[in-house]
Amino acid sequence: MESVGKSVPRKESFDKVEGRAKYTRDLRLAGMLHGKLVTSPHAHAKIRSIDAAAAAAVPGVRGIVTGADCQELTGELLADRPVLAYRKVRYYGEPVAVVIADDEQTAWRAAGLVHVEYEVLPVVSSPSRALLPGAPLLHEEVEKYKRYGDVYPVPGMNIGNHLKIRKGDFQSGWEAGVVKVECYTAFRPSDHIAMEPRAARAEILPDGEVHIRASTQAPYVIKRFMERYFGLDPGQVVVHVPFVGGGFGAKGAVQLEFIAYCASRAVGGRLVEVSNSREEDMISSPCHIGLEAQIKMAATPDGRLTAAQITLLWDGGAYADMAAVMAKAGIDDCTGPYRIPNVWADSLAVYTNHTYATSFRGFAHPEVTFAIERTMDLLAKKLGMDPIALRLLNAIGPGETTPTQVLLDESNIGNVPACILRLRELMDWESGQRVVLPNGRIRTKGIAALWKTSSTPTDAGAGAVLIFNKSGSVNLMTGVVEIGQGTKTALAQIAAERLTIDPSLVHVSFEVNTKTNPEHWKTVASSSTMMAGRAILEAADDAIRQLKYNAALVLQVSPDELELAEGRVFVRGNPQRGFLFREIAMGYESENGLTVGKQVIGRGSYIVKLTRLDPETGDGRPGPQWSVAAQGVEVEFDPVECRYQVLRAYTVIDGGVIVNHRGAVTQMMGGMSMGLSWATRESFLYDNQERVLNPQLRFYKITHFGENPDMVVDFVQTPYHEGPYGARGIGEYGTIGMAGALANALSVAAGVELFQLPLLPETIWRARGGGSVHDPV
Amino acid sequence: MKEFTGRRYGVRLHVNHETHTLHVRAADTLLHVLRDQLGLTGTKAGCENGDCGSCTVLVNGTPLNACLTLAVEAHEQPVTTVEGLRGSEIQKSFVEHWAFQCGFCTPGFICNAQGLIDYVRAEHRHADDELIKEWLQSNLCRCTSYHEIHAAVKSVLDDGEEC
Numbered sequence: 001m002e003s004v005g006k007s008v009p010r011k012e013s014f015d016k017v018e019g020r021a022k023y024t025r026d027l028r029l030a031g032m033l034h035g036k037l038v039t040s041p042h043a044h045a046k047i048r049s050i051d052a053a054a055a056a057a058v059p060g061v062r063g064i065v066t067g068a069d070c071q072e073l074t075g076e077l078l079a080d081r082p083v084l085a086y087r088k089v090r091y092y093g094e095p096v097a098v099v100i101a102d103d104e105q106t107a108w109r110a111a112g113l114v115h116v117e118y119e120v121l122p123v124v125s126s127p128s129r130a131l132l133p134g135a136p137l138l139h140e141e142v143e144k145y146k147r148y149g150d151v152y153p154v155p156g157m158n159i160g161n162h163l164k165i166r167k168g169d170f171q172s173g174w175e176a177g178v179v180k181v182e183c184y185t186a187f188r189p190s191d192h193i194a195m196e197p198r199a200a201r202a203e204i205l206p207d208g209e210v211h212i213r214a215s216t217q218a219p220y221v222i223k224r225f226m227e228r229y230f231g232l233d234p235g236q237v238v239v240h241v242p243f244v245g246g247g248f249g250a251k252g253a254v255q256l257e258f259i260a261y262c263a264s265r266a267v268g269g270r271l272v273e274v275s276n277s278r279e280e281d282m283i284s285s286p287c288h289i290g291l292e293a294q295i296k297m298a299a300t301p302d303g304r305l306t307a308a309q310i311t312l313l314w315d316g317g318a319y320a321d322m323a324a325v326m327a328k329a330g331i332d333d334c335t336g337p338y339r340i341p342n343v344w345a346d347s348l349a350v351y352t353n354h355t356y357a358t359s360f361r362g363f364a365h366p367e368v369t370f371a372i373e374r375t376m377d378l379l380a381k382k383l384g385m386d387p388i389a390l391r392l393l394n395a396i397g398p399g400e401t402t403p404t405q406v407l408l409d410e411s412n413i414g415n416v417p418a419c420i421l422r423l424r425e426l427m428d429w430e431s432g433q434r435v436v437l438p439n440g441r442i443r444t445k446g447i448a449a450l451w452k453t454s455s456t457p458t459d460a461g462a463g464a465v466l467i468f469n470k471s472g473s474v475n476l477m478t479g480v481v482e483i484g485q486g487t488k489t490a491l492a493q494i495a496a497e498r499l500t501i502d503p504s505l506v507h508v509s510f511e512v513n514t515k516t517n518p519e520h521w522k523t524v525a526s527s528s529t530m531m532a533g534r535a536i537l538e539a540a541d542d543a544i545r546q547l548k549y550n551a552a553l554v555l556q557v558s559p560d561e562l563e564l565a566e567g568r569v570f571v572r573g574n575p576q577r578g579f580l581f582r583e584i585a586m587g588y589e590s591e592n593g594l595t596v597g598k599q600v601i602g603r604g605s606y607i608v609k610l611t612r613l614d615p616e617t618g619d620g621r622p623g624p625q626w627s628v629a630a631q632g633v634e635v636e637f638d639p640v641e642c643r644y645q646v647l648r649a650y651t652v653i654d655g656g657v658i659v660n661h662r663g664a665v666t667q668m669m670g671g672m673s674m675g676l677s678w679a680t681r682e683s684f685l686y687d688n689q690e691r692v693l694n695p696q697l698r699f700y701k702i703t704h705f706g707e708n709p710d711m712v713v714d715f716v717q718t719p720y721h722e723g724p725y726g727a728r729g730i731g732e733y734g735t736i737g738m739a740g741a742l743a744n745a746l747s748v749a750a751g752v753e754l755f756q757l758p759l760l761p762e763t764i765w766r767a768r769g770g771g772s773v774h775d776p777v
Numbered sequence: 778m779k780e781f782t783g784r785r786y787g788v789r790l791h792v793n794h795e796t797h798t799l800h801v802r803a804a805d806t807l808l809h810v811l812r813d814q815l816g817l818t819g820t821k822a823g824c825e826n827g828d829c830g831s832c833t834v835l836v837n838g839t840p841l842n843a844c845l846t847l848a849v850e851a852h853e854q855p856v857t858t859v860e861g862l863r864g865s866e867i868q869k870s871f872v873e874h875w876a877f878q879c880g881f882c883t884p885g886f887i888c889n890a891q892g893l894i895d896y897v898r899a900e901h902r903h904a905d906d907e908l909i910k911e912w913l914q915s916n917l918c919r920c921t922s923y924h925e926i927h928a929a930v931k932s933v934l935d936d937g938e939e940c
């Protein structure tokens with residue numbers, strides 16, 4: 001292949017390094033008003049009254065919106081969340097009002113003058129406590145909320161969604177097992193920390209057209225939601241998305257867009273910007289979910305898994321929103337990439353008084369993988385088996401079924417054993433998992449195997465339009481957002497490959513405009529290249545048909561006799577008889593000016609073919625295919641201080657055929673960095689009233705320059721027959737197994753099983769019995 | 778309620794070799810003046826708290842967080858932003874080494890790295906990994922693994938040593 005598989009540099013490279021790339025807040029517009037949020041200082045309280053008189057009196061204030069002004073309830077599957085808190089706040093930092101003023105300073109100053117009186121309520125601090133009898137209820141009548149799709153809230157409980165998998169016969173599988181382990185893992189919510197805080201602008205034109213410009217991964221969802229909640233015709237809603245400064249799932253949720261719209265509505269439709277400070281981005285806008293997981297596994301004495309019972313209690317925070325969907329994504333693949341014939345699983349999106357959650361890179365998989373991979377290591381120890389051998393023995397593959405009973409084949413799943421074997425080789429596993437150095441430090445290795453399907457809605461799809469220029473180059477339009485993942489360049493390579501031209505001749509539209517770009521479900525789930533790539537292939541074939549038609553008219557042959565190479569259409573077997581694309585892209589103009597044929601515009605679209613899951617058994621098709629991977633880390637542990645250094649991190653991924661090699665390697669490395677950062681240090685800290693104590697980057701540490709280990713990335717390329725040129729998806733996978741692999745390595749090093757994140761030296765010290773009080777989770 | 782005068786002060790900034798006379802509030806940060814008054818939006822606001830480095834610019838050759846620098850402090854000082862480094866070695870090296878993904882942290886990293894390169898060359902120092910780390914630790918990137926950024930900066934520093 002000429003283009004696919006090459007390391008074509010990102011098309012937007014120089015715009016980014018020279019500071020020209022425009023993000024949402026970079027477009028300066030005269031007359032734009034600024035909205036500033038007033039947020040809750042309590043995690044759970046009744047709103048007694050709001051007095052905005054002093055704020056309204058500040059010169060330059062143009063409007064103040066509170067929950068009473070926008071009572072629409074929103075939510076991905078369950079509409080439980082008001083645009084602004086109404087009558088009650090349910091998390092620390094929840095937006096209560098927005099003050100709209102001529103400039104930012106005025107809005108900030110006035111926001112401080114809005115006086116809200118609260119009656120503080122008892123808080124719910126974790127999913128397991130939320131389920132205790134007598135726990136305060138966040139939503140008194142959860143059953144009354146409107147539902148959009150398959151969602152199962154439990155009346156009288158803090159449960160926004162309850163999903164089940166009942167595969168095989170758990171009881172007999174459990175009894176057939178001889179060696180049994182039980183594992184309980186837990187961690188609290190954390191944050192995505194995309195470097196660009198979320199921001200949205202809205203304007204309502206006199207004719208009713210609504211323009212929204214936002215830092216989002218989901219422009220078309222915004223459009224649909226404006227219809228869903230505000231009754232607008234989606235054709236009236238135009239969402240513009242320029243470059244996005246990192247998403248990681250955080251920008252797949254819709255929040256500020258609604259607030260900006262309500263703010264604009266309150267000031268006669270004027271353009272209003274609502275943008276997060278870093279602090280708001282961390283605590284007011286949706287965060288990375290927490291999880292308490294309980295896993296039981298049974299195996300035969302020789303290590304074959306016979307049954308698993310899996311209970312996932314998600315800390316979805318105050319509203320179900322995406323947590324309800326993550327509860328599903330987490331259960332879809334809940335066994336990890338292993339063959340387990342009998343599965344009994346429950347996944348609950350639980351309400352707590354924490355910031356509500358949204359998708360995080362890996363969409364429920366890093367969290368579940370941590371629990372499963374810890375359990376696998378416990379089992380290996382109990383069996384006296386090598387952890388790699390146990391995983392190889394149980395690796396899932398073609399001919400077997402997933403927890404939701406999808407039959408796997410040679411195409412729809414990557415090669416799990418091949419990834420594990422390659423990892424074993426790269427890590428030089430045979431040289432030993434645990435080595436004590438002369439200075440007393442301990443070097444260990446840990447691994448994790450993982451898989452993930454997309455868990456998209458059943459109607460997720462993509463579209464593409466290829467418009468030829470007179471020169472023979474093409475403009476490529478899709479609805480994919482460039483969030484840093486480099487998809488647009490990969491898509492240009494796919495188009496170039498099919499059209500037999502150089503990728504530099506494919507001009508991609510970076511800004512998404514939902515009025516002119518075809519719909520693309522969301523830029524998430526590692527599926528943009530796969531879905532949009534398929535749409536592009538169809539669009540390219542459509543364009544090729546038109547090119548051949550134009551050429552055939554002139555050459556007086558049948559289009560079937562024509563073929564394509566190097567940007568030309570010519571008669572098969574007679575390459576001289578033909579045209580360059582530029583001679584026929586706008587039709588062919590003969591010497592007397594008569595033009596035959598016409599402008600070439602290719603169109604294509606793609607839709608995933610999925611089914612809903614059975615509410616009682618979980619049977620159904622949650623995604624089109626499974627990319628798989630094996631990851632490992634090597635650590636050096638100081639047994640005295642419980643400090644450690646991650647020396648090396650490894651990923652071997654089967655993401656199908658790789659479209660852009662360097663792009664894929666850097667995606668994996670970035671993902672590994674994020675996974676390690678989360679596993680080693682990230683978590684919100686709460687006081688006993690569930691107020692976040694570290695909502696800024698000074699105290700909420702992410703990995704800094706120079707702190708990452710060496711990284712090794714390799715690929716297994718099992719083609720996915722339905723993917724463009726065999727591609728699957730890779731974007732999130734680097735993150736997924738890092739926490740599990742690290743915890744496995746450190747458990748061996750520290751000689752104690754580690755079940756909590758983040759893996760701070762203190763976490764390890766406490767697990768070894770250090771300290772007098774054991775922090776309850 | 779405190780009296781709010783909105784009083785403004787005249788400052789003269791020399792930004793990317795152009796001189797601008799501006800009226801700013803005492804509390805206006807350099808970051809806001811660059812972005813809002815001069816339209817130099819390459820400089821980004823990631824935290825406005827001195828924690829992320831995405832607002833880094835060179836003031837008199839020294840990398841500073843523009844979010845923690847008052848515009849009045851930059852009076853009569855030469856300021857260089859990412860826009861002023863157009864065509865620089867470091868920018869090309871970032872492209873060659875895939876040292877960015879979303880690009881939001883990139884202007885800050887590039888300004889900081891340019892400060893390091895200028896310093897090392899002026900002092901005829903060898904930039905080892907420790908020195909690079911010391912300089913660049915003030916900047917956060919959430920997309921890359923930092924190895925890519927390290928490689929980009931190192932390559933420019935090594936090239937400089939050769940000639």
Ligand code: FES
Pocket residue numbers: 821822823824825826827828829830831832833842843844845
């Ligand atoms: S914006 Fe200045 S350091 Fe983050």
Ligand code: FES
Pocket residue numbers: 195245246484876877878879880881882883917918919920921
């Ligand atoms: S490239 Fe996205 S934060 Fe660095």
